[in-house]
Amino acid sequence: MKREHTGDYEITAVAGEQVKAFIPSPLPPVPGIDISPELQQSHDQALIAVGELNSLTSLLPDYSLLLYSYVRKEAVLSSRIEGTQSSLSDLLVSEMDGIPGVPLEDVTEVSNYVAAMQYGLDKIREGLPLSLRLIREMHEVLLRKGRGEGKNPGEFRTSQNWIGGTRPGNAVFVPPPPHRVMECMGKLELFIHDPALLLPVLIKAALVHVQFETIHPFLDGNGRLGRLLITLMLCDSGILKAPLLYLSLFFKVHRQEYYRLLSDVRSTGDWEAWLSYFLEAVTLTSRQAVTTARQIARQISDDRKIIGQTGRSSATTLLIFECFTRKLIADSKYIVAETGLSPATVNSGLTRLQKLHIVSEITGKKRDKIYSYARCMEVLNQELEYDTKE
Structure with missing residues (x-):
C-alpha cells in the first residue's frame, strides 16, 4: 500500500552544505497496515517457525552450547556488516584472554555486541522495560571499547549524520536533525508500549526496526543496535524463549533488497512489502537455526558414542x-x-x-x-x- 504522508523534511546545514533531513511520521502507519491474506499467511508461517525454534530449549540436552555459540555467531555476522573481519574462533580465543588472528579492535567490537545483548536481556529479566534508557545503556556497552568509544557511547547524537555518499550533499539518506532525535525516539518508545495497539509482535518488531534505522539516533552503532532490538523485542514479549533468532545473515545476503525496501517505506510508505521481506527472513532464519541445532545435537551424540x-x-x-x-x-x-x-x-x-x-x-x-x-x-x-x- 502506498501512503501519501510518510514524514516531513527539514533543511539543515551540514559541513557547509544545505541538505534535506527526513523526519519520519510516528508509528503506527496511517492508514493502518493492510494485513492481506498473503501477508497473514507469511506471518503465520513465521510464527510457526519461531515456535519450532522455541521447542529446541526443551528438546535439546545441549541447549546451553547452542545458546552460547549462537549469540557469538550472530555477533560475528552483525559486526561483519559494519566491516570487521573477526571470526567465531577469534572471538572465542579472545574470551580466554588469548590472542586472536585479526586486529584486536575487530574482536573488541564483536565482544561488545555479545555484552550488549546480554546486558539488555538481563535488564529485561530484572524488570526494566524496553525503553530509551535501556537502549542508551545497551549502546554504551556496545561502544564502550574499540573504534566506537569516541562516538559518545550511550548518548543520542547532537550533530547531523548521513547514510551513504561521500558527503552530506550526495548522501543516500539524511536522518532527522539532532534537535528532533529525542522527539522521534520518544514517540517510538510510546509506540512500543502502547497497550491500545493490537499488532502482532512480529509485525511490531518489524516496524520498530525500520523506524529506529530511519531515526539513526546515535553517531555510531545504529545498525548493530537496530538488529539487536529485534531479538530483544521478541524475547521481551515472550514470543522467543531464548535469544536464538538473528537476522543479520539474511539482511546481509539480501542487503540490496533490504536497503531498497527501507527506502520505499520512507518515500512511499510501502510498509507491507517490507513486512513480507521481514517475515520471510524470520521464517527462513528460524528454520536454519533449527537445522543447525539438530546437526550440533547429532554431532555431540555421535562423538560421545565414539569416545565410549x-x-x-x-x-x-x-x-x-x-x-x-x-x-x-x-x-x-x-x-x-x-x-x-x-x-x-x-x-x-x-x-x-x-x-x-x-x-x-x-x-x-x-x-x-x-x-x-x-x-x-x-x-x-x-x-x-x-x-x-x-
Whole structure:
C-alpha cells in the first residue's frame, strides 16, 4: 500500500552544505497496515517457525552450547556488516584472554555486541522495560571499547549524520536533525508500549526496526543496535524463549533488497512489502537455526558414542569432552578446573580426542595450547563461510 504522508523534511546545514533531513511520521502507519491474506499467511508461517525454534530449549540436552555459540555467531555476522573481519574462533580465543588472528579492535567490537545483548536481556529479566534508557545503556556497552568509544557511547547524537555518499550533499539518506532525535525516539518508545495497539509482535518488531534505522539516533552503532532490538523485542514479549533468532545473515545476503525496501517505506510508505521481506527472513532464519541445532545435537551424540568405545580411558576422556559441549574452545587449565582431573590426565585425554579428530589444537604452539571442538565449529562456520562468498 502506498501512503501519501510518510514524514516531513527539514533543511539543515551540514559541513557547509544545505541538505534535506527526513523526519519520519510516528508509528503506527496511517492508514493502518493492510494485513492481506498473503501477508497473514507469511506471518503465520513465521510464527510457526519461531515456535519450532522455541521447542529446541526443551528438546535439546545441549541447549546451553547452542545458546552460547549462537549469540557469538550472530555477533560475528552483525559486526561483519559494519566491516570487521573477526571470526567465531577469534572471538572465542579472545574470551580466554588469548590472542586472536585479526586486529584486536575487530574482536573488541564483536565482544561488545555479545555484552550488549546480554546486558539488555538481563535488564529485561530484572524488570526494566524496553525503553530509551535501556537502549542508551545497551549502546554504551556496545561502544564502550574499540573504534566506537569516541562516538559518545550511550548518548543520542547532537550533530547531523548521513547514510551513504561521500558527503552530506550526495548522501543516500539524511536522518532527522539532532534537535528532533529525542522527539522521534520518544514517540517510538510510546509506540512500543502502547497497550491500545493490537499488532502482532512480529509485525511490531518489524516496524520498530525500520523506524529506529530511519531515526539513526546515535553517531555510531545504529545498525548493530537496530538488529539487536529485534531479538530483544521478541524475547521481551515472550514470543522467543531464548535469544536464538538473528537476522543479520539474511539482511546481509539480501542487503540490496533490504536497503531498497527501507527506502520505499520512507518515500512511499510501502510498509507491507517490507513486512513480507521481514517475515520471510524470520521464517527462513528460524528454520536454519533449527537445522543447525539438530546437526550440533547429532554431532555431540555421535562423538560421545565414539569416545565410549575407546576402552578403559573412555570415562575420563568423556569427562574432558563434556567441557567442549559447554564451551567450544578451551585450554587444559580450564578443563582441569572444570573436571578436577590432574593436568597430566587432561593432557592425555586431549591427545586422545585429537587422535579421534574430535578436537584440534589451534595455536600450533608447544605451550599454552588452545583446543577447539572442531566438528561442532565446522557446523557453526557453515553460515559464516557462506557469508564470505556473497
